[in-house]
Amino acid sequence: MTAAAERGPGQGHPAPWLVPAVVVLALFYAVPVLDVFRLALSDATLIQTADGVSTAALRSILTDPALPQVLGTTLVFVAVNVVALQVIGLVIALTIVRGERRGLPGMAAFRTLVLAAWVVPGIANGLIWGMLFDEAPYGTLNSLLGFAGLGPVAWLSDPQMALVSAVIANLWQGTAFSMIVFYAARRGIDPVLYEVAELDAAGPWRTFRSITLPLMTTAIAVNSVLVSVQTLNTFDSILALTGGGPGRATEVLALFTFNTVFYNLDLAGGSVLAVMLFAIAMALALLIGWLGRPRGPA
């Protein structure tokens, strides 16, 4: 009989069990992040190693006239997505819960449809929406609009419209995550509260305002942060949809970082941008710790 066996299941040394996870966290997260900081203060390119400390990359990125535009696009892209993803996700979650309660058919099928969009690879998402937004007369949306005597819309060639199109494509794919979180949160609310509301003859809007919404604030707050970070880090669907264009109209920070490193081969500059991405994500992560305190994260 080993020593551990005498102590019962509640005890034992966690260290050996945690070794694989800790090694992975160190090798694939902690050390690379530190290395990115080091590279940001170097003059490394993708094909040339760092040669001493330098702030040249930092200065050239910070004074790059493209940066303010990229950050502005990122802010708009993330902000609009965070609001729209959650509003649609909440509407879907509450609608499905209501439908299930009333025993209406079709709820599972609808949930499946939303989830199916979720597992479409980002690159495929960009390519599929690229076909839908095709501006030729035979493009999906333009030919549909043509039936109604409208259009054609310059979905991808107009800078502002291109950003709208990128948001639509992201909404299609991203809504499922918020739907799951809100569905779980709504199902976690004690049904007795709704019975009481019904006895008090409270209408649906009043019930939503006084019971559903207040009891879901933690879920909404935490989900807002998660969705912001996810959206901030999204770039493969935009890469496939617009390539960041026209001009830089849809070039978000993650895509700008990708282009800087892997097309311009500017590793030091890309590292400066990666540090920015990391810093924004971590600032948002700290928010989650603070928001999730009363009930734990997510």
Added chain:
Amino acid sequence: MSAARWGDVATYAALIVLAAFFALPFAWLISLALRTPSEIYLGAARFIPEAPTLANFKTIMSDPAFLIYLWNGLKLSALGGGLAVALAIPAAYACSRLPFRGRGGVMLGLLVVQMISPLVILLPLYRWMDALGLLNRDLSVIAVYGALGMPLAVWLLKVAFDAIPVELEEVAQIDGASRATILLRIVLPLSRPGIASAFILTMVMNWSQFLIPFILLERDADWPISVAIFNFAGSVSASTTQLLAAACLVAVMPAVVVFVVLQRMIVSALIAGAVKG
């Protein structure tokens, strides 16, 4: 009509609008993939092709390179998902069964690292893989997939382990079983649905991955399907849209089908994770 009835009408009205939005891209993709080249130019008027053809799929699937891309995608995703789950099991067990100081910290840390963009950590990893001679080797991609999937897997497995009555383990312990034996003989078999959910979710994530194989694998023949369709799209003109649609459909279908078939299990695992976390 009662208020509840009107509510049902409103429910369906909302769902129909939303369902149209979510279904349109799939429906259009299928429509394009079944058309002949000349029907592409007819747009929505030929939403249902007059003479649906499987020729596009035949063209795609008869290209041996395409089958290799699919196989590469399957191989990398499955091995990466398996690695993530294997790495996660001990940590999830410790977090579920061993009350140690800093357990909350470990779980929170795992949540936080998931917020780091793969792009950030890939910059140094690319250089290290290069220095180690692992560039263009499947191993490099699988290792990164394992690291990226592990945090989610720990969360899902911890929830699955929490659901197993601790009394079962106590009995085994009285019989003299070591903790490793208990984990292998009792805990793991009883948490098969949780393990399967974690494996499938990480695998689906890997199937969607573009950045990591795109950067770490430079040779055409090593690419998974996600990278290959991006490259293929660059060479497509209007006259081959139907081929791109067929290729996209083939790339999307495996993940969608697996997810739809197993969604009850996966979604309940996710919901359990969201609630208990």
